[in-house]
Structures are given as C-alpha cells and as structure tokens.
Amino acid sequence: MSVLVYTENWDNQFKKLSFELxxxxxxxxxxxxxxxxxxxxxxxxxxxxxxxxxxxxxKVLSLENPDFKTFNALQYAxxxxxxxxxxxxxxxxxxxxxxTRAVAPRVAVKLDAGFVSGCVSLPESISPFVxxxxxxxxxxxxxxxxxxxxxxxxLNQNAFGLIPNAKPFVSETFNSTLATSNAxxxxxxxxxxxxxxxxAEILVSGGRGLKKxxxxxxxxQASDIFGATATVACTKPVADLEWRPxxxxxxxxxxxxxxxxxxxxxxxxxxxxxAGITSxxxxxxxxxxxxxxxxxxxxxxxxxxxxxxxxxxxxxxKTFKSKS
Amino acid sequence: xxxxVCISHVPDxxxxxxxxxxxxxxxxEGQQFIIGPNxxxxxxxxxxxxxxxxxxxxxxLTVGGAEVEPTLRKALAMGASDAIRIDSTPKDAMNxxxxxxxxxKIQNYDVILTGRxxxxxxxxxxxxxxxxxxxxxxxxxxxEMQLESAKALVTREIDGGLxxxxxxxxxxxxxxxxxxxxxxxxAMRGIMMARTKPLLVQAPIALDDATEVLEHSLPKAKGACxxxxxxxxxxxxxxxxxxxxxx
Numbered sequence: 213m214s215v216l217v218y219t220e221n222w223d224n225q226f227k228k229l230s231f232e233l234x235x236x237x238x239x240x241x242x243x244x245x246x247x248x249x250x251x252x253x254x255x256x257x258x259x260x261x262x263x264x265x266x267x268x269x270x271k272v273l274s275l276e277n278p279d280f281k282t283f284n285a286l287q288y289a290x291x292x293x294x295x296x297x298x299x300x301x302x303x304x305x306x307x308x309x310x311x312t313r314a315v316a317p318r319v320a321v322k323l324d325a326g327f328v329s330g331c332v333s334l335p336e337s338i339s340p341f342v343x344x345x346x347x348x349x350x351x352x353x354x355x356x357x358x359x360x361x362x363x364x365x366x367l368n369q370n371a372f373g374l375i376p377n378a379k380p381f382v383s384e385t386f387n388s389t390l391a392t393s394n395a396x397x398x399x400x401x402x403x404x405x406x407x408x409x410x411x412a413e414i415l416v417s418g419g420r421g422l423k424k425x426x427x428x429x430x431x432x433q434a435s436d437i438f439g440a441t442a443t444v445a446c447t448k449p450v451a452d453l454e455w456r457p458x459x460x461x462x463x464x465x466x467x468x469x470x471x472x473x474x475x476x477x478x479x480x481x482x483x484x485x486x487a488g489i490t491s492x493x494x495x496x497x498x499x500x501x502x503x504x505x506x507x508x509x510x511x512x513x514x515x516x517x518x519x520x521x522x523x524x525x526x527x528x529x530k531t532f533k534s535k536s
Numbered sequence: 537x538x539x540x541v542c543i544s545h546v547p548d549x550x551x552x553x554x555x556x557x558x559x560x561x562x563x564x565e566g567q568q569f570i571i572g573p574n575x576x577x578x579x580x581x582x583x584x585x586x587x588x589x590x591x592x593x594x595x596x597l598t599v600g601g602a603e604v605e606p607t608l609r610k611a612l613a614m615g616a617s618d619a620i621r622i623d624s625t626p627k628d629a630m631n632x633x634x635x636x637x638x639x640x641k642i643q644n645y646d647v648i649l650t651g652r653x654x655x656x657x658x659x660x661x662x663x664x665x666x667x668x669x670x671x672x673x674x675x676x677x678x679x680e681m682q683l684e685s686a687k688a689l690v691t692r693e694i695d696g697g698l699x700x701x702x703x704x705x706x707x708x709x710x711x712x713x714x715x716x717x718x719x720x721x722x723a724m725r726g727i728m729m730a731r732t733k734p735l736l737v738q739a740p741i742a743l744d745d746a747t748e749v750l751e752h753s754l755p756k757a758k759g760a761c762x763x764x765x766x767x768x769x770x771x772x773x774x775x776x777x778x779x780x781x782x783x
Contacts, residue, residue, distance in 0.1 A: 285675075289668065320630060321630070351552075352555075354751075394704035395674075400697060400700075402696055438783070464655060465712070482550075483549070483552070494780045511761060514772065516766030528769045528772075
C-alpha cells in the first residue's frame with residue numbers, strides 16, 4: 213500500500229507546487245498509515261529528486277527514459293498507472309493544473325478509480341472516503357464521497373501549503389514503454405519567462421478602470437517593486453479588449469487563483485471575476501465606485517481613481533521596500 | 537468531418553449559488569441554464585469549421601434529464617446538425633464519460649469536443665476520460681483549433697507558454713477561451729430551424745457512480761472591508777505589513 217504523488221517538473225526543476233503536493237500526499241499517507249512514493253518523469257538531478265524527501269516522500273521513483281521527454285497525455289497516463297500498480301497505491305495525488313488535468317482522468321479510467329479534482333483540504337474521513345473540493349468556480353464547496361477502492365485526488369494550488377518533513381532520500385529508477393500515439397508536438401512557444409498568475413504570491417490585477425493598455429505600466433511597476441514572486445493579472449474584459457494576454461485573465465472562464473495578496477485595481481467585481489479570486493488570502497480593492505461589489509470581497513479598500521492612486525501607492529511601496 | 541460536441545447544461549455565469557435539500561442539491565429555482573461557456577466556444581469553432589467543409593455534421597450531446605433539452609435546442613439554433621440527449625442524471629464524471637464513449641464507439645466521430653471544464657463542478661475530467669475509453673489521442677485546454685481533412689492542428693496553453701500539437705483522427709479536444717473569438721449568437725432563422733432538427737433521446741447504460749456529492753457549503757463571508765482614504769496610501773502599506781502581515 214502507498215500514496216503515489218505525481219510530481220511534474222518545469223525544465224527539470226520542481227517548484228513550490230511540487231512540494232505542496234508532496235506535503236499533501238504525506239498528510240494523506242499519515243491518515244492511511246502508509247508510505248508516500250513520489251513519481252518524477254524526466255532527467256532531473258539527484259539534488260532535485262532529493263528535495264522531494266524534504267517534504268515527506270519516503271521513496272522517489274524516477275522515470276528517466278528519454279522516450280518520455282515530450283509530454284503526451286496518453287503515454288504519461290500509461291507510465292503513471294504502471295507506477296501506481298507497482299507501488300500498490302490506494303490513493304494517487306495530482307496537481308489540479310493544466311498538464312496533470314490531461315493525465316489524471318486517463319489514469320482514473322485505467323485504474324477504475326474514483327477521482328475528485330480541485331480538492332482544497334485533507335480527506336475529512338477515510339472510511340467512507342470523503343473530501344472537500346471547490347465547485348461552481350469557487351462560489352461554493354462540495355463534500356464528495358468516493359465509492360471506489362482506488363482514489364485519485366487533484367489538489368488546488370496554494371490550498372494546502374508546505375509542511376517540511378525531512379525523510380532519508382531513497383530513490384529508485386522506474387521504466388516504462390511508450391503507448392502508441394499519433395500526436396506530434398510541432399512547436400513550443402514560451403512566454404517571456406514571466407511568472408504565471410497561478411504561481412505568483414502577489415497579483416496586481418487590473419480591470420477596465422485602467423482605461424487603456426498603456427496604463428497597465430502602473431501595475432507592472434507595482435509588480436516589479438514586489439519582485440520575482442509578483443506578476444500582473446487582468447479581468448476578462450481587459451483580455452477581450454486585448455490590452456493584456458488571455459493567459460493573465462483571472463475569473464470563471466480564465467484562471468482561478470489563490471495568491472497571498474491580490475490587488476484589484478479598477479475592477480468592479482463582476483461575479484465571474486470574484487469566482488476566480490475568492491481563495492486569495494488578502495484582497496485590496498481600488499475603485500472609483502464606492503458601491504462596486506469588489507469592496508464586499510476585499511479586506512482593504514481605497515475609493516479613488518486607479519490612475520491617481522497607483523502612482524502614489526508605487527512610491528509608498530518603493531519607500532517601504534527600501535526600508536525593509 | 538463528423539464532429540461530436542459534448543455540452544454541459546449549467547447555471548448562468550452570473551447565477552448566485554444556493555442549495556436545498558439539506559445542502560445536498562443545487563437550487564435551480566429561478567435560475568437560467570446555459571451551454572457551459574467553454575463548450576459554447578468549442579461548438580462555435582466547430583460550426584465555423586463545418587460551414588467551410590461541405591458534408592460536415594455536428595452532433596450536440598448532453599447527458600441529462602428532459603430539462604436539458606432547451607440547452608440542446610440552443611446548440612441546434614447555433615448551427616449543430618442534430619442533437620442527442622442521453623437520458624441519465626449521473627453524479628460523476630466517469631459515469632458521464634462512459635455514457636458518451638459507449639455511443640461514440642458506434643458512431644465513429646472524427647473529432648469529439650468538450651469544454652475545458654463544466655462551470656458547475658469544475659471537474660475537467662470528462663473529455664480526457666472519453667479519450668482514454670476510446671484509446672485515442674487528445675489535447676486539453678485548446679485555445680486554437682484547425683481541423684484539416686487528414687489532421688487537426690491544435691494550440692494548447694501550457695504553464696508559461698503555448699504548444700502546437702498535431703493530431704490524427706479520431707481525437708478528443710477540450711476547448712477553452714480563445715478557441716473561438718465570441719460565442720455564436722443564434723439568428724432567428726437558426727432558432728426556427730432548430731425546432732425541426734432531430735433531437736434523439738438515447739437510453740443510458742447501467743453504471744454505478746464512482747463519486748457522489750454529499751453536501752455543499754458556501755465560502756465563509758468576509759469581514760467588512762477596511763476603507764482607507766485615497767490620499768493615505770502609506771496607511772495601506774502599513775496595514776498590509778503590520779496587520780495583514782502579508783508584505
């Protein structure tokens with residue numbers, strides 16, 4: 213028996229999300245009184261693999277076969293399924309993110325497992341197995357019971373946090389063969405190397421109140437002052453107007469985010485936008501309309517024109533940063 | 537080209553959510569139901585493609601009770617050729633996927649489209665499950681899609697960029713924002729025609745649910761928003777540092 217966690221990598225590196233997943237898997241394993249096995253696919257350094265044991269992985273399985281260099285949902289699902297079978301996994305843990313969303317449903321079919329995606333906390337009971345997930349795009353939570361022996365959980369990013377739990381580093385190579393697939397990766401276009409809105413700890417987000425694309429420079433400045441863990445986001449209308457790329461669109465049909473700090477600048481707070489930000493720890497709203505719904509969702513509010521408030525706020529943040 | 541578009545019947549994006557029956561059931565009272573926004577865009581793109589390729593057909597499908605039929609009629613009004621309702625109200629994505637795969641096995645669709653996720657339970661599972669049940673390739677979260685006669689070219693969002701993937705038919709593609717620019721609004725002629733287009737009701741296969749929702753809850757209400765005068769931004773920075781301890 214074990215809990216198997218699939219730890220994806222980005223250019224052969226793990227990131228905070230990977231450690232959050234292992235922390236979560238490790239806590240689930242504690243509930244089940246079993247071990248945690250992390251599965252990595254790619255040519256990662258021993259140092260990277262060892263970092264997983266800092267968060268409770270009892271064993272790291274490393275699939276380094278170069279055939280698996282390119283992500284392919286069908287092929288990755290086969291390899292992950294084989295690892296789960298080898299390790300007699302009773303629970304599998306995935307991230308609820310873009311690439312594992314393509315894989316985990318396939319694994320659920322292969323293993324005839326019960327799959328709950330978008331979990332936000334540990335199972336509240338293990339017999340029956342009941343876990344809470346986000347539903348209605350963040351407008352509600354649903355308590356879900358899994359009726360199958362094998363369970364798959366995908367965790368929402370930043371829902372659980374990190375729990376350091378150092379274990380001795382034990383690794384084992386794992387191998388698999390490619391399933392037949394006719395999918396061909398033709399091209400990868402990397403965006404400027406900026407942090408994704410899902411990974412950012414601080415989001416400086418703008419709405420139509422910014423009035424034009426150029427004014428997002430004010431938000432870029434704020435983001436730069438906060439540093440590498442911050443980035444700019446936007447609302448759906450702003451992405452539709454092509455002031456900002458769709459990859460930055462936060463909300464029901466865009467990305468559902470959970471940063472530590474969310475600045476809603478010139479955002480009125482349409483229900484579809486609020487759905488995407490309710491998991492933020494602290495929300496600051498800056499808007500001219502005192503009755504805007506964003507103030508009901510916010511912790512701190514300033515009634516004022518974003519174009520007047522932001523330059524002052526940037527100055528104040530700069531002063532604060534230079535002192536701290 | 538023979539295309540199947542699986543659509544979800546979900547509460548409108550502006551709906552305020554509440555529950556009845558001891559928080560077990562979503563409160564449908566007075567709610568407007570729509571085609572899920574991701575599937576609406578996928579359907580729009582499929583219609584654009586089919587209009588340019590003579591002889592193409594688009595079947596719109598939903599798994600649900602009779603109450604989903606107006607949603608299927610809307611898909612017909614947008615331009616789908618016919619519609620199928622699998623007469624079942626499953627609790628679980630795997631059940632939905634198995635119902636659809638069972639039908640798709642017989643129908644030999646070239647492309648099966650779904651949305652990235654339905655906006656009620658945000659599972660994002662059904663499309664990839666269908667692909668696995670049929671043993672075919674898939675792309676999830678497509679932001680662009682070309683369906684050529686022998687292959688599909690699909691752009692999908694990845695962490696920190698985009699990927700362009702080529703697929704052979706049959707294939708499953710789950711669409712999201714970007715796959716079409718704006719959802720197609722049915723014209724009056726389309727609405728009239730939709731009334732006479734075939735809507736087939738198909739019996740479900742008997743399946744257990746792998747998961748089931750026991751109850752719902754609403755997120756905790758936030759405390760009152762602390763207002764700071766616009767000329768005192770230093771105070772905001774101080775509060776974020778000392779009170780919220782977030783910077």
